[in-house]
Amino acid sequence: MILCGIATSVSGHGYVQEITLGSAKYTGYLPYSDPYYNPPPQRIVRKIPGNGPVEDLSLIDVQCNGWSAGGVVGSAPAPLVGTVAAGSQVKLNWTAWPDSHKGPLITYMARAPSDITKWNPGTSAVWFKVAQAGKDSAGKWAATDGLYATNSIYTFTIPPKLKAGQYIIRHESIALHSAYQYPGVQVYPSCIQVEVTGSGTALPTSFVSFPGAYTANTPGIVYDVYTNTSAYPIPGPAVWTGGN
Numbered sequence: 688m689i690l691c692g693i694a695t696s697v698s699g700h701g702y703v704q705e706i707t708l709g710s711a712k713y714t715g716y717l718p719y720s721d722p723y724y725n726p727p728p729q730r731i732v733r734k735i736p737g738n739g740p741v742e743d744l745s746l747i748d749v750q751c752n753g754w755s756a757g758g759v760v761g762s763a764p765a766p767l768v769g770t771v772a773a774g775s776q777v778k779l780n781w782t783a784w785p786d787s788h789k790g791p792l793i794t795y796m797a798r799a800p801s802d803i804t805k806w807n808p809g810t811s812a813v814w815f816k817v818a819q820a821g822k823d824s825a826g827k828w829a830a831t832d833g834l835y836a837t838n839s840i841y842t843f844t845i846p847p848k849l850k851a852g853q854y855i856i857r858h859e860s861i862a863l864h865s866a867y868q869y870p871g872v873q874v875y876p877s878c879i880q881v882e883v884t885g886s887g888t889a890l891p892t893s894f895v896s897f898p899g900a901y902t903a904n905t906p907g908i909v910y911d912v913y914t915n916t917s918a919y920p921i922p923g924p925a926v927w928t929g930g931n
């Protein structure tokens with residue numbers, strides 16, 4: 688049994704509740720209110736079941752925090768698409784993040800080959816990393832310390848030369864409080880649908896899949912956050928720099 692640090696409650700873990708693309712603000716998918724509206728509010732973020740983690744890295748759930756149950760493969764596409772210019776900032780507003788949940792914040796993108804509101808990547812290798820933050824040399828973690836220093840806003844930049852088109856932004860927090868063995872690590876992903884604009888022509892050539900990118904043997908998936916004082920190896924591939 689893996690505990691989440693503090694007593695089970697709605698505020699126990701977290702998700703991205705608001706997204707700012709350039710200067711436009713979008714409400715995230717709100718798992719504790721959206722499902723109760725009829726019709727449900729339309730979002731640019733794919734549905735998540737709640738504020739809890741994904742712990743089995745072999746499940747499709749690790750992609751967008753969608754369900755693998757009931758014959759549904761991965762998360763359902765969202766109805767809306769946000770717009771963001773290549774080279775501009777994306778601000779991700781996390782709900783209150785528990786102090787026990789130390790770990791990195793990592794962001795990937797995947798280019799949609801067709802209408803993103805109908806596209807599900809499944810297990811295809813389509814993801815490339817665009818940003819990451821782990822533990823700094825002073826021992827401060829992106830989640831928690833980094834978020835606490837910025838009112839829970841994580842900021843990254845859309846690669847300036849990235850080719851225009853529709854992309855899923857897959858942003859995750861990884862909590863390490865139980866990661867001294869596997870299973871134990873907790874992944875909190877969410878997927879945001881955007882239309883990137885601009886005149887860039889760059890595209891990466893190397894991709895990973897979710898599930899697939901992370902296994903029990905991936906550096907940084909098993910890590911003793913309590914006793915390990917050396918550098919933290921952020922899981923997954925290197926950040927793609929070709930779009931800069």
Ligand SMILES: *[C@@H]1O[C@H](CO)[C@@H](O)[C@H](O)[C@H]1NC(C)=O
Nearest residue numbers: 704705780781837838839840
């Ligand atoms: C984050 O989103 C919440 C909910 O919309 C909002 O109340 C809060 O002010 C936002 N935080 C910042 C720093 O904008």
Ligand SMILES: [Cu+2]
Nearest residue numbers: 691699700788
């Ligand atoms: Cu938790």
